[in-house]
Amino acid sequence: MTTETLWYANRATGAVCLILFTVVVVLGIAVRLRARIPGLPRFGTISLHRTLSLSATTFLALHIALAIFDSYVNITLLDAIVPFVSDYQPLWLGLGTVAFDLMLAVVITSLLRNRIGHRTWRATPWLAYASWPVALIHGLGIGPDPGPDWMTWLTVACVVAVLAAAGTRLALGVRDSRRTPAVLLRTAEGAR
Numbered sequence: 803m804t805t806e807t808l809w810y811a812n813r814a815t816g817a818v819c820l821i822l823f824t825v826v827v828v829l830g831i832a833v834r835l836r837a838r839i840p841g842l843p844r845f846g847t848i849s850l851h852r853t854l855s856l857s858a859t860t861f862l863a864l865h866i867a868l869a870i871f872d873s874y875v876n877i878t879l880l881d882a883i884v885p886f887v888s889d890y891q892p893l894w895l896g897l898g899t900v901a902f903d904l905m906l907a908v909v910i911t912s913l914l915r916n917r918i919g920h921r922t923w924r925a926t927p928w929l930a931y932a933s934w935p936v937a938l939i940h941g942l943g944i945g946p947d948p949g950p951d952w953m954t955w956l957t958v959a960c961v962v963a964v965l966a967a968a969g970t971r972l973a974l975g976v977r978d979s980r981r982t983p984a985v986l987l988r989t990a991e992g993a994r
Contacts, residue, residue, distance in 0.1 A: 808872040815865035816941060817956060822858035824960040826851065827934050830927055831967040835974060859909060866902065894943035901937035904929045934964065 829851040832839070839847050869877045877895065881888035885903065886896035911918060911926045942957065 805872060805874045808868055809874060812865060812868040812872060813945065815861050815868060816945060817953060818861045819858060819865055820938070820941060820956065820960055822854055822861060823934055823937065824963055826855050826858050827931065827964050828967040829854065830930065831971050834927075835971060859905065862902065862905065891944055894940055897936050898940035898944065901933040901940055904933035904936070908933075 866882045875890045885899040886892050888895045908926050908930045915923045
């Protein structure tokens with residue numbers, strides 16, 4: 803493979819990672835809200851979330867491998883695992899490494915879910931939520947390419963999707979927190 807081919811493949815897998823991880827974050831919020839995707843039972847939403855998470859992780863591994871194999875820039879396996887040690891754009895590559903390390907922690911804890919306990923495992927989605935904006939900033943910093951703005955529009959669409967899902971989650975959480983005291987008060991009055 804030529805360096806140019808590797809470069810385009812790396813950019814393409816980065817874009818696919820952005821799309822897939824955005825959908826995974828949105829589906830994760832939907833799962834948390836116990837939402838259903840039309841045409842799917844509730845377990846279908848959970849299954850789709852897991853399947854796309856694995857697909858996104860696979861594309862992330864491919865994205866990292868392509869960056870390491872591309873001889874145009876010297877990125878090593880150590881650079882991909884240890885943040886901010888690379889000679890090539892240490893800040894932007896380091897942020898990508900931080901996002902990868904957070905996702906690696908999510909994958910490992912998911913594989914060990916039965917051994918670490920349900921409560922500990924339930925905390926790991928916060929690592930995935932944290933990795934998404936870090937990876938987004940990595941992509942913005944390391945990848946602004948000259949030419950068409952399709953990647954800019956793709957990034958904007960992904961940000962809008964995540965903000966809409968997070969806003970919905972927040973709005974429903976506020977609504978439920980306002981409703982809960984009234985329900986508790988009626989329950990307490992009914993018990994007298």
